[in-house]
Amino acid sequence: MTREERVEYEPTSVKAVLAEMKDTAELLIDLSYxxxxxxxxDLAGEVLELESRMDELQLQARMSVMMAARSPEDAEQLAPVLGVIGAAEKISDAAGDIAKVVLEEVGLPDAIRAALPEAVETLVRAELSADSTYVGRTLAESNVETETGVRIIALRRGSDWLLNPDAGTTLRADDTLFLRxxxxxxxxxxxxxxxxxYERPDPSVPSVDDLERAVDSVVLMKNMSELAVDLAYGSVLFNSEAVASEVDELEMEVDALKSRFEAWTLRAAARVDDPVSLRGLVHLASATEVISDAALEISEGVLRGIDAHPVIAEAVEASDEVIVRLEVAPGADLAGETLGERRVKQETGMRVIAVRRPADERDDGEWVISPGPETELRVGDVVLAKGTRAGAERLSLRLGDPREFED
Structure with a gap:
């Protein structure tokens, strides 16, 4: 946002602004990496454009929250809302810093691009040509997701962003589509x-062991930070101190990883031809740590036992990708099955981010965070998952806990 632009207070829905901030922050993470x-x-430039939009959103949100506080009780409930606003802004700034690594050619070893494909769900920017068969058709008519499995997660039309295009959205020539x-x-x-x-880059593999360890640390930091953000929103949505505590643990893990990363990077600098090329890697690690810090800020109110204003949960429920809490029922299709064997992510479109086991002779009721393909779902398990509303409905049916998740 330039200095000449002025943001004035306008009566607006705090829920709508918070939902847009959440969607924007998550898109920024995807775009920057x-x-x-x-x-x-091109993708890095889109990050900076969207970061500017986030600056406007956070000012609008802060003004609306200030107007809503009329008593000490209001102030106490709304304090965590300001935390969520500040956290989304931090994520936006961190994504901008990651984008500048590319735009300012800070220097980045090819090794990071060899490691990221395993950690970054492929996101592609495509400018819609005038002669494309998609032009003039709605997403429902073009049937892109059903026929190809590719989802248009956002589109930009001129300076306007649409973060959650639905079945009725009509595509136009020169739209910029973001495909996943x-x-x-x-x-x-x-x-x-x-x-x-479409040509995918084919980067080289690192030949220096310490550099490989440093790169692996950044990738693991990225995965942990994104998981922390998802769990943080989940902790607020379900007012779960246990989930918020997991966010706290993840933030400490990211801090520890960054310390090890710094040591490996310094060792690698003595063994690579161009130590300056590692600057971008350092920037990437610092920005990634900020994202984990922001996640902790989102869940801080829950950790401190402050009842957050319901508008936060409402905003999470209204956002593009929903976080749902479902229970595995007796006789469910997925009961006794592993996530990998039943291809849960591929067949429902939902990513399971955590599973809480019921206390029994095998488990003491603790959370399984970031479960892998080998994780078995058992009757009574509470599942936290993230994805589209349609995907949430598919998963709820297969868990024997049918729900409707309306737009």
């Missing part, structure tokens, strides 16, 4: 949208 993965100045999906589907959609082939 994808910009690094692809070495894409597997490689085969992305190639097909990208060609149809742009008329050109």
């Amino acid at each position: 994808s910009a690094v993965l692809h070495g894409s100045a 999906g597997d490689e085969d589907g992305l190639r097909a959609v990208y060609r149809t949208a742009t008329g050109t082939a």
Whole structure:
């Protein structure tokens, strides 16, 4: 946002602004890491444009919260709302710092681009050509997600962003689409949208052990930080101190990883041809740590036993990707099955971010954080998952806990 632009108070829904801030922050994380993965100045530029939008949103949100506080009780309930606003802004700033690694050519070893494909769900930017068959059709008519598995998670039309395009959204020539999906589907959609082939970068593998360890640390920090953000919103949505405590643990793990990263990077600097090329890696680690700090800020109210204003939970429920809490019922399709064997993510579109075991002779009721393909779902398990509303409905049916998640 430039100095000339002025943001004035306008009566607006705090819930709507918070939901847009959450969606924007999550998109910024995806875009910034994808910009690094692809070495894409175009994607990095989109990050800075969206970061400017976040600056406006956070000012609008703060003004609305200040107008809403009329008593000490209001102030106590609304304090965590300011924490969520500040956290989203921190995530936005961190994403901007990651994007600048690309835009300002700070220097980044190819090793990071070799490691990121395993940690970054592929996100591709495509400009819709005038002769594309998608032009003039709604998302429902083009049937992109059903036929290819590729989801249009956002689009930019001029300076306007649409973060949650729905089935009725009509695509127009020169729209900039942001696509997420597997490689085969992305190639097909990208060609149809742009008329050109999608080429994925093929970076080299690191030859210095300490550099490889440093890169692995950054990737693990990224995974932990994103998980922390998801769990933080989940802790607020379900007012769960146990989940908030997991966010606290993850933030400490990221801090410890950053310390090890710094040691490995300094060792690697003595063994690479161009130590200056490691500057971008240092920037990436610092920005990633900020994201984990922001996650802790989101859940801080829960950790301190402060009842957050209901508007926070309402905003999380109204956002693009929902976080749901479901229980595995007796006789459920997925009861006794592992996440990998039943391809839960692929078949429902939902990412299971945590599972809480019921206390029994095998477990003491603790949370399984970031469960892997080998994780078995058992009757009575409480599942936290993230994805689209349609995906949430599919997962709820397979867990024997049918719900409707309306837009």
